[in-house]
Amino acid sequence: MRAIPLLFLTTAVLPAQMAVRATQLHLMTGDLKPIVNGVVLCGADGKIVKAGLASEVVIPEGWPVHEAAVVTPGLVDARSTAGMSGILNWDLRDQEQFEHSAPLQPELRAVDAFNGRDPLVQWLREFGVTTIHTGHAPGELISGQTMVLKTNVESVTKKEDVLNGFAGVAATLGSGSLKGEGKTPGTRAKSVAMLRADLIKAKAYVEKVAKAEADKKPDRDLHLEAMGAVLRREVPLIVTADRHHDIAAALRLSVEFGFRLVIDSGADVWMMAEEVKKAGVPVILHPTMARAAGDKENLTFGAAAKLQEAGIPFALQSGYEAYVPKTRVVLFEAGMAAAHGLAPEQALAACTIRAADLLGLKDRIGSLEPGKDADLALYDGDPLETTSHCIKVIIDGKVVSEVKR
Amino acid sequence: MKPIVFLVPTAVLAVAVLRAAVGETTETGGRQVGDGKPVVKVFAGARLHPVSSAPVDDGVLVVEDGKIKAAGARGAVVIPEGAEVIDCRGKVIIPGLVCTHSHIGGPSGGDMSGPIQPEARVLDSIDVRATSLPRARAGGLTTVNVMPGSGHLVSGQTVYLKLREGKTIEELALRNADGGVAGGLKMANGTNSIRSAPFPGTRGKSAALVRQSFLKARDYQKKVAAAGGDAAKLPDRDLGMETMVEVLEGKRVVHHHTHRADDILSVLRLREEFGFKVVLHHVSEAWKVADEIAAAGAGCSIILLDSPGGKLEARDFDLRNGAELEKRGVVTAVHTDDPVTDSRWLLRSAALAARGGMSREKALESVTLAGARLLGLEGRTGSLEAGKDADFVVLTGEPLSVYSRVEETWVEGKKVFDLERAEDRLMAEGGRGAGDAEISTTCCFSK
Incomplete structure (x- = not known):
């Protein structure tokens, strides 16, 4: 009986550790140019742990991974x-x-x-x-x-x-x-x-x-x-x-x-x-x-x-x-x-x-950097293109939308 | 050279005059034509979206005498000798856009004296020199259904325009085969036309008033028929009744503003009772009653908005409307309702329909051929096909991409917009003189 509310708390209320992987990752840092094949790690505190090239940011075992063609900061x-x-x-x-x-x-x-x-x-x-x-x-x-x-x-x-x-x-x-x-x-x-x-x-x-x-x-x-x-x-x-x-x-x-x-x-x-x-x-x-x-x-x-x-x-x-x-x-x-x-x-x-x-x-x-809020938007294509969709949204390390918009 | 102004009302004669004009002038391509022969222009190398058939790369569009002579792949199309060939490699050419619901030119229909005013013609109110017209040309529009607002049950007669360059509405207005002004009748239900007396206060009253009006029109129609052409026996002319009879006889299409599912069904019920031709407009809740719309065989002219809301009946608007109607084979156009959406974003509205799940082919069709069909103009515009008016748009890229720009807009073989011309670029991009000094008062836009 007690397991149900606990499960609810873990999945819906508390931010979970998660990784977000993107073919094109807009960190919005430095020269603002996107990187190809990037990863963002979101910690249990709802903050970004690490963000960068997939070759440099290793996804810890067992972390759920969200993937998209393009990812920007929320x-x-x-x-x-x-x-x-x-x-x-x-x-x-x-x-x-x-x-x-x-x-x-x-x-x-x-x-x-x-x-x-x-x-x-x-x-x-x-x-x-x-x-x-x-x-x-x-x-x-x-x-x-x-x-x-x-x-x-x-x-x-x-x-x-x-x-x-x-x-x-x-x-x-x-x-x-x-x-x-x-x-x-x-x-x-x-x-x-x-x-x-x-x-x-x-x-x-x-x-x-x-x-x-x-x-x-x-x-x-x-x-x-x-x-x-x-x-x-x-x-x-x-x-x-x-x-x-x-x-x-x-x-x-x-x-x-x-x-x-x-x-x-x-x-x-x-x-x-x-x-x-x-x-x-x-x-x-x-x-x-x-x-x-x-x-x-x-x-x-x-x-x-x-x-x-x-x-x-x-x-x-x-x-x-x-x-x-x-x-x-x-x-x-x-x-x-x-x-x-x-x-x-x-x-x-x-x-x-x-x-x-x-x-x-x-x-x-506003950008994907360690220590900042884990707010991310995931898209199936160029986010500026009218025909692309936003497919997932994360706020403070929690998935808040999975509707294809 | 300025185009010659023609005041002859029939399209046939207009083309004849245009032909004469073309024979005497130096066309923008710089080729001097003095022999009286019509200029043949060939737009070669572009990707063509004929809409009526599959797109072709390296296409050829042959334009003569204001008409499309041929359209197809290079090799499959004969390029006439002596034709002026315009290199369009890297460009995309689509049919001129058709907007089935617009308020450009500041049109007005009925006044506040009553809810049913079929006698009012927007023809008599449009300012063809308003900047909303060149802005529409900058958006690639070539054919527009200009309507009165939705603040009445029947707000008046709409007019179908070709966005030719002209100084009078007669030069732009399309004509029916009988010489009459081409257009429909604007009707509305739901909350926009619910106002204080003498307007209806409820939906039930709205429908009752409309039914009574159609019944009256039937009586008028019977009296006219009974007179058998005897002038002495004809009833006194009633402009409103004459218009309603045109609707009853299927000579004038009803363009019906309607949002909520129950309102949409009310339109279909009225149509069932009186048998008029109808195009459903806006249709925010189309996704809820798409089966019923399809079963009724009604066409839809839908709006794509950046968000739902603004009034209760648009609360459940959904970007899926286009997709849901496409699934059921409903002829579906996408419109701007300019100024709700600026005419320059019509292609973007089609892209939003695609975002909502409509196929890209149908999305492009929704702002071209489908629109022409709903206006009964598919025989002359809406696709790149031999024999149709040379209404087309030259784009820098694929039609549904946000990055594509309209470079040129052609109406009946004449270039009416060119991004290279400073005055046209102003209309395309905005700046001093491109906007409207006053915010539109078309119902119920301003608040």
Whole structure:
């Protein structure tokens, strides 16, 4: 009788030692080039023990072996709203990515709204996405916070469930956050004025907190605390901006207040690569196949290649979708970036190691190196090719998907 | 040289005018033609996917007078003397793509005054100068069914376009043998057409309204027949009823938006009752009722999406739809629903169908010949066969590979897209001026 639950624990819950063998293994280290006939050893602690050429990495006897034509690190989606923007698209039911009651709400935490059981999270996981940077969506001046977690987390109950529970504050400049009918902000100038006023208020609050005696601290204010984290550079302000003048406004704000800026989407970034490069600002680039309309009307499929050429650090994302399909898959966006001038290894890097780096997690995820999380995606062919399939997904040394996608 | 604008409505005459135009102009190949003889172009050395037959390496495609004169393996095809031979070695040539469901050109059908508006024609609303048209050419599209949205039970008449270069919709619109504008009727069920009054609030009401409308059309049809051509006895003309009668008489195909299994079956039930020709569109849950679809003999125009969801009825969308329909022999096209999927990704959508288990042959057919069949245009486009319109696409590689690019798109023997031309490259890759200033409001895309 006791053997059954034990067996269950060993196979389904605890990570097992395992080996993964690939004809083409993308370690995503060094020059990012794949190696031929590679092996990754995953330890019982869910970490990578060893990774390299099959001739150099010996698979210990008795270890289960998973084989595939191509293996990459588990994919890292640098910006998603999965788990927040649910599959049904029903307001007040499964759409947690927006709270429209006020334009500035940095106090809204992603951890309090995430539903890891939403089918879209599973969908992404089955396509090899093992880590998502998710949270409040672009669409309000400040819509709330974002976080980073693995796609096998069904609900956030403890600190270890997330890689970073507070990854940034999401802001939107441009028509995406403008409102009509007498609501505010209604113009770009007003948007920036409101952001500046809020940052100035937060700065005063942060200074007051720092100077006050322990027993005379001002009342806690969740809003100002979150903005304070931005001002203290603990988290970036992730500004969704597509129009070049909105990107310029974001750069101006970051200079004035000294916060860490991440440009999100950035359809026009290719037009002002020099300025962005000079500012040292990373970009979470819009999906390659994003619709060329509205603020994104000038997007180009060659944007990723242009950013690469300009030496601007960037990652790819699935982004936020308001209708059908309810989410994109970052792997597909990488494939199309590769079809438009980005070297395939750079395209993969933009959804693995570069994305991990941009999110401050490159020591833990994004490449196949000893000590890192054993997150892997297995494919039956070139992962960037539309007709290939993701056939197996491993997170923290556990097989989490064996569906052919 | 700019193509000569022809306003003559029939396709036959249009070709005649085109022939005259070709005789007078310097073609892009640089060959001066002054003797009035039609130019013969031979595209040689490419891998040809005729779709109607097996692919051939080192193929030869002979184009004359806007038509395909011959297509096949080198040696098996006679290259006419004096023809302009274009070296296509290393390239892949496929038929021009057919998109069976698109909203390019910003079409609109009925307004918010009621759920059933068969009298509205998208023909009267399309902006042929919208950048969505050159973007579609950049994606290799040559034939498109432009539809009104799905926010009505009956939202209006669709139009089949050839993506010729032209300044008016008349230059692009295809014509039926009787000279009428070629197109179907857009219908929808499920949640998109469920709205506040005067629209239906439930599925039951939706079906009742549609049935009542068809019954009314039958009465109208009877009155017209009873008049026996006597003008005095004819009922007052009713544009909506005239259109519905065309549907009842099988002269106009119903293009029916439908997602959920029960909604799909509702369409088939209505079709059983009224006997119209129907193409099922989107068909997100096709995999659940593929047997019923096959038994009914209905064709499907499906969409391939990067994920399910966005609304309840698309929750169970599955990439296997194409494969499941193929297994049962259902004529299946893959469409873009541009702007849901940009026209430039139509070939990629076919590749997604292949990812979902459809054979590569059927996947390519789904965006070419199958689409032509569903639009009743298989006699003139959709495959590389002698006698068909010279609608074809030159690719850099295999059609379903993400790395392949459209280099040239030809419609009726004229090049309408060339990646080498800066203005065309802009449309292919994006950049300033390539997109739409406004986000589409086609139901129910924007939110």
